[in-house]
Amino acid sequence: MTIYIFFGIKFAKIVDMRKTIFSLVVGTIILLLGIYISNLIIDLNQTEVTYNNESLTSVYAQKVSNKSNSMILYSSGRLISSKRINLFSEVSGIVKVNRKKKFKEGNSFKKNEILVEIISDEYYATVQQSRSELKNKIASILPLINIDFKENFDNWNKYFLSLDVNKKIKPLPIAKSEKENLFISAKSIESQYFNVKNKEERLKKYIIKAPFNGTVIKSNVNEGSFISLNQQIGQFIDPEKLELELSISSKYIDKLSLKNKIEVFKNDKKTKAPIKRINKKINELTQTVSVFVEFKSNKFKDGEFVEANINLGNIENSYLLSRSLLVNDEFIYGVSSENTIVKINVEPIFYNKNSAIVKGIEDDTYIITEFIPDIYEGMKVKIIER
Numbered sequence: 001m002t003i004y005i006f007f008g009i010k011f012a013k014i015v016d017m018r019k020t021i022f023s024l025v026v027g028t029i030i031l032l033l034g035i036y037i038s039n040l041i042i043d044l045n046q047t048e049v050t051y052n053n054e055s056l057t058s059v060y061a062q063k064v065s066n067k068s069n070s071m072i073l074y075s076s077g078r079l080i081s082s083k084r085i086n087l088f089s090e091v092s093g094i095v096k097v098n099r100k101k102k103f104k105e106g107n108s109f110k111k112n113e114i115l116v117e118i119i120s121d122e123y124y125a126t127v128q129q130s131r132s133e134l135k136n137k138i139a140s141i142l143p144l145i146n147i148d149f150k151e152n153f154d155n156w157n158k159y160f161l162s163l164d165v166n167k168k169i170k171p172l173p174i175a176k177s178e179k180e181n182l183f184i185s186a187k188s189i190e191s192q193y194f195n196v197k198n199k200e201e202r203l204k205k206y207i208i209k210a211p212f213n214g215t216v217i218k219s220n221v222n223e224g225s226f227i228s229l230n231q232q233i234g235q236f237i238d239p240e241k242l243e244l245e246l247s248i249s250s251k252y253i254d255k256l257s258l259k260n261k262i263e264v265f266k267n268d269k270k271t272k273a274p275i276k277r278i279n280k281k282i283n284e285l286t287q288t289v290s291v292f293v294e295f296k297s298n299k300f301k302d303g304e305f306v307e308a309n310i311n312l313g314n315i316e317n318s319y320l321l322s323r324s325l326l327v328n329d330e331f332i333y334g335v336s337s338e339n340t341i342v343k344i345n346v347e348p349i350f351y352n353k354n355s356a357i358v359k360g361i362e363d364d365t366y367i368i369t370e371f372i373p374d375i376y377e378g379m380k381v382k383i384i385e386r
Contacts (some may be wrong), residue, residue, distance in 0.1 A: 059381045061335050061366040069320045071255075071312040074353040075246040081302045082294050083212065083238035089227045090205040093118035097223040103234065104219050109210040116221060116233055120206035127203050128165040130196045134189075135163045141187050149180045169196050214238045217302065240296050243276070246308055247288040253278075255312040262293045263309040269299045315349050315357050323356045325368065332358075333375055335366040341379040 096117040101107060103116050138160045146153045155173040163169065172193055175181035184190060218235035221227060244264060248256065260275050273295035282289055293308070300306065325332050326348065334344045344367065346358040361367065368375075369386055 056339075056380050056382045057372065058384050059335070059368055059372055060370045060386050061383045062369045062386050064319055064361045064363060064365045064367055066317045066319050066361070066363055068314045068316050069318045069357045070314050071350045071357065072352050073248065073252060073310040073312055074307070075248060075310065076305065076307045077244050077246050079242045079244050079300055079302060079304045079306055081237035081239060081241060082243035083214070083241040085211065085236050087115070087208060087233045087236055089116075089118070089208070089229065089231050089233055091118060091120075091123075091202065092227060092229045092231075093120065093206065095119075095221055095223050095225050095227060099223070102223070103216060103221065105216055108215045109213070109236075111210055111212050113210045114207055115210055115216070115236070116208040116227075118206045118208075118227060120203060123199075123203060123206065127196070127199045130192070130199050131163065131165040131169060134169065134192045134196050135160065135165070137187065137189055137192055138163070141183075141189070144183075145180075148183070149176070152176045152180060168200055169193065208233070210236065212238055237302060239302055240298050242295060242297060242300055242302065244293040244295075244306065244308065246291045246293065246310070247283070247286065248291050248310070250282045250287050250289055252312055253282075253289050256289075256291060256310075260310060260312070262291075263311075264293065264295070264300070264306050265308070266300070266304065266306045271295055271297050271299070312350075315359075318349060318357045318359050319361050320355055320357050321367070322369075323351065323354060324371070326356060326358075332361075333368040333372075334361075335368070335381060335383055339381055339383065341368075341375055341377055341381060343377055 096119055099114070099117065101109070101113075109115055138156065142153070142156060142160060145156050152173065152175070159170070159173050172184075172189065175184060214236050215238075216234055217237055219233070220231070221233045227233065244262075246262075256275065256278055258275050258278070261272050262275060264271050264273060273293050275291055276294040277292040279290040279292075291310075321332070326346070327333070329348055331343045331345045334342050336342045344361055344365065346360040348356050348358050350357040366383060
């Protein structure tokens with residue numbers, strides 16, 4: 001029994017040893033295999049890319065012809081009326097009703113046409129009273145004028161007879177001597193006269209008239225409503241006189257002048273106008289200057305966003321190309337005389353919205369005019385001229 005147990009233990013040890021040896025062999029094989037695969041991957045990554053230079057790719061190209069190109073700067077902004085006023089009431093009262101043309105947004109009025117009328121019956125009565133008081137004062141001094149200043153009596157008498165409490169007063173007769181002038185002042189005739197004039201001027205303020213031909217764009221009052229002193233009653237503009245503010249990069253400020261013509265456009269609407277004003281202060285945040293353009297047009301509207309092109313002059317012996325052709329703003333791709341792709345270093349002079357004006361391309365050079373995937377120097381191509 002003891003012999004069987006001894007041989008069993010020996011056999012188990014031999015089996016365990018074989019398993020260990022097998023594991024070591026398998027582990028060594030896996031390790032060597034991993035090293036081999038890693039080296040293979042590294043070799044593949046270090047392998048140089050080779051191109052098939054025998055195949056031809058058709059490309060669109062254009063022959064360069066340098067010439068004078070205009071620097072057209074693109075910008076945009078919002079139009080506002082250059083003739084715009086806020087209307088305020090200088091008196092208080094109730095707005096008159098039953099007017100044919102209402103003071104409402106969109107209604108147009110001609111110069112001196114009534115916009116708003118405030119009921120003035122009560123105040124008009126005080127004006128009439130002041131005129132009557134002036135007439136009474138003149139009546140009281142006429143006998144004395146006839147005695148002491150007979151040479152001027154006819155003028156004063158005519159003035160007295162022409163006075164009407166329902167009509168505007170006329171200027172007082174001119175005194176013919178210093179003594180007469182002192183007499184008129186002492187009797188408070190001048191004081192009463194200017195009191196009447198002051199009230200007549202204030203009476204005018206009960207009727208607010210259009211200062212020019214224009215349109216109401218904002219109304220804050222209704223018929224029958226009460227208007228307070230200094231209350232804003234609305235906004236009034238000339239819709240055909242427009243102003244456009246454009247923000248231009250400060251690097252172009254030396255090229256701007258009042259002689260510059262600006263092309264303003266939107267869709268099929270277009271007009272040209274000179275620069276009216278240039279703000280000499282540079283915006284600290286945006287490093288731009290404000291340029292103002294004024295023009296008259298019935299095509300464009302107040303508040304409308306428009307685009308603008310500003311001609312800053314010409315660049316001689318240059319070439320205009322699409323900005324998409326520039327690579328890192330340093331070079332473009334061209335085609336050599338051997339029909340292979342070459343890099344052409346260029347100097348960008350001016351950028352606008354979609355194009356760039358560059359120098360450095362020789363005349364009659366073919367340049368690529370469209371994007372080519374995986375393009376590289378030395379690539380053989382077949383030119384399709386545009």
